[in-house]
Structures are given as C-alpha cells and as structure tokens.
Amino acid sequence: MTALQHVRLGTYYVVNLPEADDFDFWRERARALVQCDVPPDRIAWVEPGGSGDLFSHGERRMPVPPMDARPVRANRRFVSLAKNAILHSDPERFALLYRLLWWLQSNPRMMEDKADLDVRRVEELDKNVRRDSHKMHAFVRFRLVESPNDSGEEEAGEHYVAWFEPEHHILRANAGFFMRRFSNMRWSILTPRVSLHWDGETMAEGPPAERHDAPGGDPMEDLWRTYYASIFNPARLKIGAMLKEMPKKYWKNMPEASLIPDLIAGAQGREASMVEKGKSVFSGEFEERPDTLAAIDKAIHACRKCPIGALDNTAVMGEGPQDAALMIVGEQPGDNEDLQGRPFVGPAGQLLDVHLEKAGIDRRAAYLTNAVKHFKYAQRGKRRLHQNPGAKEIDTCRWWIESERAIVQPKLVLAMGASAARGLLGKTVSISKVRGTPIPLEDGSELWVTAHPSYLLRLEGPARAEQARLFDADLAAVKARLAELAG
Numbered sequence: 001m002t003a004l005q006h007v008r009l010g011t012y013y014v015v016n017l018p019e020a021d022d023f024d025f026w027r028e029r030a031r032a033l034v035q036c037d038v039p040p041d042r043i044a045w046v047e048p049g050g051s052g053d054l055f056s057h058g059e060r061r062m063p064v065p066p067m068d069a070r071p072v073r074a075n076r077r078f079v080s081l082a083k084n085a086i087l088h089s090d091p092e093r094f095a096l097l098y099r100l101l102w103w104l105q106s107n108p109r110m111m112e113d114k115a116d117l118d119v120r121r122v123e124e125l126d127k128n129v130r131r132d133s134h135k136m137h138a139f140v141r142f143r144l145v146e147s148p149n150d151s152g153e154e155e156a157g158e159h160y161v162a163w164f165e166p167e168h169h170i171l172r173a174n175a176g177f178f179m180r181r182f183s184n185m186r187w188s189i190l191t192p193r194v195s196l197h198w199d200g201e202t203m204a205e206g207p208p209a210e211r212h213d214a215p216g217g218d219p220m221e222d223l224w225r226t227y228y229a230s231i232f233n234p235a236r237l238k239i240g241a242m243l244k245e246m247p248k249k250y251w252k253n254m255p256e257a258s259l260i261p262d263l264i265a266g267a268q269g270r271e272a273s274m275v276e277k278g279k280s281v282f283s284g285e286f287e288e289r290p291d292t293l294a295a296i297d298k299a300i301h302a303c304r305k306c307p308i309g310a311l312d313n314t315a316v317m318g319e320g321p322q323d324a325a326l327m328i329v330g331e332q333p334g335d336n337e338d339l340q341g342r343p344f345v346g347p348a349g350q351l352l353d354v355h356l357e358k359a360g361i362d363r364r365a366a367y368l369t370n371a372v373k374h375f376k377y378a379q380r381g382k383r384r385l386h387q388n389p390g391a392k393e394i395d396t397c398r399w400w401i402e403s404e405r406a407i408v409q410p411k412l413v414l415a416m417g418a419s420a421a422r423g424l425l426g427k428t429v430s431i432s433k434v435r436g437t438p439i440p441l442e443d444g445s446e447l448w449v450t451a452h453p454s455y456l457l458r459l460e461g462p463a464r465a466e467q468a469r470l471f472d473a474d475l476a477a478v479k480a481r482l483a484e485l486a487g
Helices: 003-008 023-035 076-085 093-104 117-139 172-181 220-231 239-245 248-253 255-265 267-280 293-302 335-340 347-359 391-396 398-408 418-425 453-457 461-486
Strands: 013-016 043-046 143-148 154-163 187-190 195-198 203-206 326-330 367-370 377-380 383-386 412-416 446-450
Touching: 013 023, 023 076, 023 093, 043 093, 076 093, 076 117, 093 117, 117 172, 172 195, 172 203, 293 398, 326 398, 326 418, 335 347, 347 453, 347 461, 367 398, 391 398, 391 418, 398 418, 412 418, 412 461, 418 446, 446 461, 453 461
Parallel strands: 013 043, 154 187, 326 367, 326 412, 412 446
Antiparallel strands: 143 154, 187 195, 195 203, 377 383
16 A cells, blocks of 8 residues: 555554654654645654554554655745744644644745744744744853863863753754853753753763752852943843843843843932933033023034034024923924024924924924934035934933923923923933823923824824824813803
8 A cells, every 4th residue: 555545544653753853853744744635634753752643553654755856845834934933832733843844835935924823933933033042042150160080080171051941952063152252161051852062173062960969159140240230221221121032031141131120229329320421521611501582592502512513514493482381392403493593394203293282382482492403414425414412411411402492491391202202301201101191290281291293104904093193182281271260
C-alpha cells in the first residue's frame, strides 16, 4: 500500500521532534508530508517531553514522497515568520505552521490576508518571540565567579555566569549575539530549559539549571548601581512605559533594580530642582520679570540662554489683546513664523484658524504665543527642517511664558501639544489623559490641553478625521467654559 493510499484511508502520522526549536527538522518533515498530500488534521507534531494525539495510531513511519512530487512553495514572509514562531512555547505552533504551509500550495498569497486567523496567530507568535529575545539581550546580567582549571586546582581566571528565564525557546537562537558581544569572556547563561557555555572559542550546551546555580552578585555591582543612579533622568520618567519595557519579573536578576523604587519616589523632587535650575539661568540679568509685553519682546530678541536662541533665527513674540480672556500657547515658531515675526501664520496656524472659526472662537480676541520663542531647526541644504525643543529648552523658556501670562492674566489658557503643556506646568503630561479636563493654575486661571494642529497635518484619512473631531470637541469645550467664566 502506498503512502497516498494510507492518507486516503485516514492514517495518522506522528512526527517526534528532536528539539523544541529545530526549524530545519520541522521544515524537512513538513516538506515531505506536503509532497505526500498529507492534510494537517492527519499529523501529530510532538516535541520532546510531549505526548501524541489520542488518535495518532496506525502508520507512524514518515511517508516517502513520489518521484514526480511537485516542489513545495513557501514565500519569504512565511519562512521568516516560521523561523521565529517555531521558537515559541505554544505546543500548537508546529501544527499551525504546517497548516499555513499546506494552504500556501493552493493560495500563494495567503500570507497577505491580514484577516486570516492563522496568519494573525503566527504574526503574534513571531512578535512574542522577538520581544522575548529583546528582553534577553537587554536584561541578561553576568556576574563574576572564580572557576577551577582542568586539573581541579584554583586558578586566577575569570568566568561570568548569568541566570535568565526566557518565556520561549530562544536561547540557542540568541547564542550568536552573546558570542559576538562577549567574545573575549568566558561565560555561561543558565536557564530552566538548557544552559550555554562559551570558553572563548567553542560553544557547548549543558543541562537545565536552577536559580541557585547562578551567583547572587559580585563586587562590580556596587559600581554599576552608582553609575545607574547617576544617569537616571527624572525629567524623562514615564513609569508606565518603563514597566512595559522592563517588566518587574526581570528585576530580580538586575542589580540596578533595587534602586528603582527610591529613584521613582524622588523623581518629582529632582524634576522640580531641574526646573528651578532652568529658571535660574536668568538670575543676575533679569532679577525681576519684565512688566510689559514690549519689554518681553525686547528681551527675548536678546536671549541666548539656550542653544535654540543661538541659531540663525528671530524671536517671535506673542500677539493679541493684553487683557485677553483666552491665551493660546503652541510649541514654538515654525519657519513661516520666524520669517514673518508673527505666531501661527504657517500651515498649522491656518488650520488653527479654520477650527477656531468652526468653534466660534474669535482669534483676534485671543492672545497667541508659544512656549519656546525661537525656531529650532536643522539645516538641510536650503531647507530648515523643524526640530522638537528639548525639555531643558522648554523649561528655560518658562520664564517668558510665565511673564506673558502674568501680564495678560487670561482666565483660560489652551496649551496645544505636550511641549506647550510642559512650558506651563513644568512637567510632561499625556495629552490623551488630560485633554478635556481643566487643570487649575496657581494664579486661579485654568489650563486646558489639546493636540497641536501640526499633528493633524501629519495624519491622513480616517486617523486625521478622528483627531480633527477630538480637536473640535476640545475647542467647543473651551468656548463653553469661556462663556461660563465670563458670566
């Protein structure tokens, strides 16, 4: 009886994989099974330590493809995803990949179907494995131990040992990264699945290990903790983003992790100190704030307290009624604003005018200005490309925006963009979290935060339409609140 006859009679095949991450073995077996026309539901893929399907009895030998079997087709995208997905810990990954390979023979464009559940699943496996590999590269910490020589006597040589708990079968696949990065070191990486040992010339595998097999620390870690504490930047601290990038489950293997709770606790105090240092650059030259808008205008043209002011540009003063109830604050002047010497006259300003009119807000009745007074750019030939101001540059310019606000005394301040919000609050906030909600300021006025119109210009299609809708809603809320404050 031939292999094809076996398939027609409902024979199940069991493929026992020698290793959980052996892509080449899986590919060889999968190719043969496809050429023998064995459908996915007739195969049980069993990795080491696993058990076969309850119904996978009968013919267990691999079928032999016929001499005239057609070549197996698999595009580059499938192969790339499969090489990563095979490293996942999901026991169904082998069957998933075979199922995709099977259908690729009749539908070569299947991998382009983003709605297909199998395609989406293999993309998810690929993403999980790549993320696990990234975490391994970032969070493996080697610790120095003394190692015996071949004779069993103590030697002065150094050996470094690290403990890591990967979620997936990524150790062998990432061995090359550590061989290249630490080629001159003798090291071992211990994991619950398998261990790797590098002696400077050859790589060897060892049995699974336990956490206590790795050292708990070494003298160099005190130096590393000191360095880590010195580079910890409270002004850029986003706890949610940090925990997403560096989950707590990795902390137990990282010497610097013991410092993080205290560093976070003191971050707000350190940030306030940094903001005060940003203000203090004016001490001695401007001991008192300017008392007129004209004085501010003159002073900002002479200001060179940050790198932006040293560029070939011109300071742009705010404009509008000195007693305006509404102050609108943007990020910084753009190329058009710098050339004309007026705020919001470029494409973003023109778009702002459209939305202000739609909301029923008279631009002429508002005071418009920017958190940073000079245009920051990078020269590219004859073009000046916009560059975002840094936190220190925004904090330095707070002197001017606070001086303007003290003179105009608006009832409501609308900050457009994260830079504008930082210029008014002294700290970075998430627009999506604070928009639509008034934030009380020290002088009794209210701060409202929305997106910058330049953000809308960078979007297209449905994304732009949605952000425009949110922007209009924010302006409508500002208009309604101004009416309440006026009453």
